[in-house]
Amino acid sequence: MWELFTHPSNLLFSVSLCLMFLLGILEGLLLIIGLSSQGFLDQFIPDQLLDVNHPNTHHADVDLDSSNIFIQFLDWLYLGRVPVLVWLIIFLTVYALFGLITQNIYHYYTNSYFPLWIIAPASFILCMPLVRTSAAIIAKILPKDETTAIHSDELIGRTAQIILGNAKLNYPAQAKVSDQFGQMHYILVEPETDVVFLQGQEVVLTQKTKVGFQAVYISI
Template identity: 40%
Template sequence: MLSLALASENLVFSIALVLMLMIAVLEGVAALFGAGMSSALESLLPESELSPHTEVGAIEADSALSRFLGWLRIGEVPILMLLVIFLLSFGLAGLLLQGLLHSVTGSLAPGWLAVPVVFLLSLPVVRLGGGVLQAIMPKDETTAVTEDSLLGRIAVITLGTARLNYPAEARVKDQHGYSHYLQLEPDTEGDEFVQGTEVLLLSRQGAVYKGIRNANPHLSDQDPNRS
């Protein structure tokens, strides 16, 4: 088994398992000092810079990225947990499949072929594992908020350009300081919100929120005292 794990074709999978163990140890040490790695990892997620002159193709790419991240349950489950699930599933699946192939054919698949195949196979596992974690993770009733409780707060467009009937992704903080990601479009026809625009949430129709541009410089989604 050790020779299989150290084979050059399987080094990527073995490294993934080692990284998973290192993350677990580092997170445990950080927890002892009242810190954590999840927030740091979430801050590293890319946010594209869009302008009113951004090409339609770029906006569609941002929307596709947003949907893909949502499909992976990023934003619903701590990203550190999803990373651990990915590394574990990627490493184990790679070694198991390579071991099975070796027992049948006596050889291993080259890394350039095995890695992308196992990577794609691991993504549904991340989604499934994230769904399980989301269902079993303890929920603090004191910090639970309803969808309508976000009305009247300031959201910031994070991905895409919001137009009437064409919502974009926005981030809003609740009264406890937790961030929520939602779909947002202008309340008035002709308005357009690009990335970085602050929007006052006015109403909600199903899963889509409507709002107007924030005209009050004293209001911001960064204001921890706003309730």
């Protein structure tokens, strides 16, 4: 059994399984100290997947234009309808177990393993329906307040506090901001002009950027 995990052809699956455990431990430690990675991860999800006006079904109103095929695919995988960290743990678990089980069965009959360059992409594609099914089950189990999401645009105008590093123009720092539901979001913030936001300062979010938000300093 140990050979199954350590064989070079299965290394990617073993790493995925270890990463899944590390993410769970990290989130547990963050919760102990009163933080969470969830708000930070949510900012990387397209707004179409976080539409609070369609919480119950399959986002049927998502534009079916071919330019949105990628968005449709993510929606099909339930990404955005369960917390991002939970979805990532589901994916890593299903991908790792699917690959290892497939390799184990193949080894049982042939006494060899599929090459990594074949089994890794094949497992990635074939495990997606299982990822979707697992995420759908988890989405029904999780309490609704665990999956409440808002458009990132709704954070504009709210006050954020720089919590990690100093923010400069084109060099954002991590900040935290509370939404209208009292949920805390961890975002990247940079100033609109050539000033510096120091750690601990409070700023007002003014507009979105590709990686986070721009803000202005609250003058006293």
